[in-house]
Amino acid sequence: MAIDYKQIGEEIIDVVGEENITGITHCATRLRLEVKDRELIDDKKIEKIDQVKGVFFNAGQYQIILGTGIVNKVYDSLVQNNHDLLEKETSLEEMKKPSNPIKHAIRTLSDIFVPIIPGIVATGLFLGLKGVFLNESVLAFFGTSTDKIPEFALVLLSVLTDTVFAFLPALICWSAFKKFGGTPIIGFVIGLMLVSPMLPNAYSVADINSGVEPLMAFGFIPIVGYQGSVLTALVIGLLGAKLEKVLRRKMPNSLDLMFTPFVVILVMLLTGLLVLGPILHFVENGLVYLITGLIKLPFGIGGLLIGFLYPLAVMTGMHHLFIMIETSLLATTGFNPLITLCAMYGFANAAVSFAVSVKAKDKNVKVIGTSAGVTQLLGVSEPALFGITIRYGMKPLGIMLGCSALGGAVLSLLNVQANSYGLAVILSPLMYIYSSYQLVTYIVVGICIFILSFVLTYLFGVPKEVMMSDDEYLGEEQ
Numbered sequence: 001m002a003i004d005y006k007q008i009g010e011e012i013i014d015v016v017g018e019e020n021i022t023g024i025t026h027c028a029t030r031l032r033l034e035v036k037d038r039e040l041i042d043d044k045k046i047e048k049i050d051q052v053k054g055v056f057f058n059a060g061q062y063q064i065i066l067g068t069g070i071v072n073k074v075y076d077s078l079v080q081n082n083h084d085l086l087e088k089e090t091s092l093e094e095m096k097k098p099s100n101p102i103k104h105a106i107r108t109l110s111d112i113f114v115p116i117i118p119g120i121v122a123t124g125l126f127l128g129l130k131g132v133f134l135n136e137s138v139l140a141f142f143g144t145s146t147d148k149i150p151e152f153a154l155v156l157l158s159v160l161t162d163t164v165f166a167f168l169p170a171l172i173c174w175s176a177f178k179k180f181g182g183t184p185i186i187g188f189v190i191g192l193m194l195v196s197p198m199l200p201n202a203y204s205v206a207d208i209n210s211g212v213e214p215l216m217a218f219g220f221i222p223i224v225g226y227q228g229s230v231l232t233a234l235v236i237g238l239l240g241a242k243l244e245k246v247l248r249r250k251m252p253n254s255l256d257l258m259f260t261p262f263v264v265i266l267v268m269l270l271t272g273l274l275v276l277g278p279i280l281h282f283v284e285n286g287l288v289y290l291i292t293g294l295i296k297l298p299f300g301i302g303g304l305l306i307g308f309l310y311p312l313a314v315m316t317g318m319h320h321l322f323i324m325i326e327t328s329l330l331a332t333t334g335f336n337p338l339i340t341l342c343a344m345y346g347f348a349n350a351a352v353s354f355a356v357s358v359k360a361k362d363k364n365v366k367v368i369g370t371s372a373g374v375t376q377l378l379g380v381s382e383p384a385l386f387g388i389t390i391r392y393g394m395k396p397l398g399i400m401l402g403c404s405a406l407g408g409a410v411l412s413l414l415n416v417q418a419n420s421y422g423l424a425v426i427l428s429p430l431m432y433i434y435s436s437y438q439l440v441t442y443i444v445v446g447i448c449i450f451i452l453s454f455v456l457t458y459l460f461g462v463p464k465e466v467m468m469s470d471d472e473y474l475g476e477e478q
Contacts, residue, residue, distance in 0.1 A: 003070070008051055009078040012064060013085070015045045023090040026075045029375075029382045031064040034090070038062060053368045054387025065387045067371060068380055110320030112179050112234065113327060116171045117422045119164050120330065124420020124431055126160040127334075131434030133157070165331050169194045169226050169233035176237025182244040186261050187237050190268050194233060194277075199225035223273050228331030230324060231284040232277050240268040288332050291325055295337050300409035303341045307408020308401055310342040311349070314381060315390070326421045337417035339431070340442070344407025346425040347446045348400045348453040350376040353384040355457035356392065360466040379424030396461040403453040407445055416441050 013021075016033060020041070023034030035041065038057050046055050046064060051074075053065040066074055079086045132138060134157075139145050164171070170191030177187025202225050204212035214222035226232050247260045294302045313319040322338060330336050350373045357369025372383035389396050416438055418431035428446075432438040 003051065003073075005070070005073040006077040006081065008049060008066075009074045009081075011049045012046065012052075012074070013078065013082075015049075016041050016062065018082075018084065021085070021088055024075075024078070024085055024088050025090050026071045029065055029067055029071055029380055031066055031071055031075060033062045033064070034060055035062050048364060053372055053383045054391050056386050056390070063386075065383050067375060067383050107320060108179065109234075109324050112172065112175045112237075113323040115175050115178075116168075117323075119171065120327070121420055121422040123161060123164040124330075124418070124422075125433075126157075127419045128430065128433035130157050130161050166227055167192065167195055168327070168331055169229055169236075172230060172233035173237040173240070176234055177241045177244075180238055180241035180245075182237075182241030182264075183261070186244065186264055187240060190236060190240055190265055190272070191233055193265070193269050194226045194229070194236070194272055196225060199223065199273075201225050202227040202229065217274060221274055222278060226272070226277055226281065229277070229281055229284060230328045230331060231287075232272060232280045234324070235276055235280055236268050236272045239271070240264055243267060284328055285332070287325065288328050291329065291338065292333075295341065295412060297412075300413040303408035303410070303412025304405045305408075306338065306341040307344055308405035310408075311345045311385075311401055311404055314345070314385065323421070330419075330421070335417045335419055336421050336431075337412075339421045340411050340416050340418050341408040343418075343424070343428055343442075344411070344446065344449045345400070345404040346376060346379070346381065346428070347407065347450040348403035349381055349384045349389055350425060351403075351450045351453035352396045352400050352457045352461065353388045355454045356388050356396065356462050356466065359458055359462045362466050365466045377425045379427065381424075392461075392463045392466065395463070396457055399453055399456045399461045403449050403456070406452075407449040410445050411442070414441050414445070416445070 012031065016035065017040055020035050020037060021033050022036060025032050041062060043055050046052055051066055051070050053067060055062065055064050057063070079089055134146055134149075136145070170188050173187040173191030173194070174184045175187075176182075178184040200212050200214050200223070204210040205214050205224050214224045217223050244260060244264045247263060248256060251260050295306070296302060297305075310319060310322070313322070319342075322342065326336050326338050329338060353369045353373035353376060357366050357373065360366050360369060368383075369388055372387050375381075376384040389400050416432070418428075419434050420431045423431055425446075429439055429443050432442045
């Protein structure tokens with residue numbers, strides 16, 4: 001039967017109350033409503049509406065989980081057919097402004113890094129394929145070896161695998177300028193200058209066997225390229241965009257086109273190379289060292305802690321901070337063990353949803369559990385997290401957290417680490433194809449965590465009310 005998106009929207013508005021709504025928008029999976037009085041809304045009635053997978057209230061927003069694709073169609077049916085709601089339409093950014101400063105800062109970081117993720121994901125896959133193609137065992141199977149591969153082929157492979165990280169500051173500066181209202185191409189040019197081939201290469205300077213030394217300015221300031229430096233590019237992008245906006249307001253129109261970019265580029269390049277770069281590079285290396293040290297704690301303790309804390313970070317929106325750290329790890333070491341230790345959350349969360357769905361007698365819960373589990377396998381966690389795991393109390397939540405932590409500990413002990421980020425659950429093994437040990441170990445651990453989480457939830461985590469049909473539940477209430 002075809003889904004009636006208009007009816008779904010009307011039923012939601014009937015329960016929430018049109019006069020109770022002060023703002024309306026949506027994200028990838030949720031209809032977000034700003035409401036005057038949250039207490040007027042009956043959650044159980046909302047959850048009984050077709051396609052609704054769960055609800056929760058956070059930061060003044062009543063959020064209804066509908067799922068990818070569905071939420072867009074329900075939202076469109078609402079605002080297209082109701083002039084009063086159309087006038088209350090707002091943006092996701094406007095709704096997020098009142099949240100606390102820490103969450104806002106982390107969200108801003110996420111907005112800067114999200115546009116460059118596809119490039120890094122693709123590069124990670126190229127790195128994995130390069131590891132497979134240049135593996136001695138694979139080459140021997142085809143009767144060849146690395147010294148027989150044409151030089152042009154090796155160069156082309158290197159272009160595919162090294163370019164993004166070589167010019168990462170340019171990508172980050174571009175995205176930061178765009179986010180903070182500057183001219184993106186100016187940010188891109190500044191970022192390119194930070195990694196100019198005329199500067200001593202940062203990786204070569206770090207290699208004591210290379211013989212490459214930094215240039216010394218004024219006898220004490222080391223000048224190097226900032227290949228792979230995330231924090232320097234981020235701060236330069238922020239300050240550069242702010243400076244450009246100030247200059248645009250003050251510069252005469254006749255001089256603006258020429259002199260605003262001139263001043264912004266000159267000031268930010270000198271600031272980056274002579275002042276902020278050396279300081280922030282030291283800070284960034286310290287952060288990478290700290291996270292690496294935590295990950296390498298003995299007996300898998302670091303993996304246990306990260307695996308436990310990451311789902312809690314997702315619940316509060318703090319997980320966006322991980323993106324910057326992962327980018328720094330990739331740029332500095334070439335690997336991303338952090339995402340590996342966080343990854344078991346997706347396997348455990350999907351398993352909880354499927355277990356609840358299988359054991360439930362309530363037809364609505366069965367549908368929600370199955371769709372939320374499938375959605376989680378594809379990388380979108382909110383329907384499973386808020387619609388099933390948190391919704392049904394501490395037992396399923398505790399099982400998910402415990403299995404995520406256990407998976408993190410095991411992967412840490414086995415020294416498994418990705419070479420990319422941005423791929424979740426069923427696609428995540430692609431981040432480990434560079435090594436047969438890494439790939440097989442990751443898949444085996446992921447499957448084991450999924451099975452363990454499913455079995456524990458099925459046996460101990462499904463609440464009584466969903467194991468009864470609607471008639472049984474009503475009869476017990478009477």
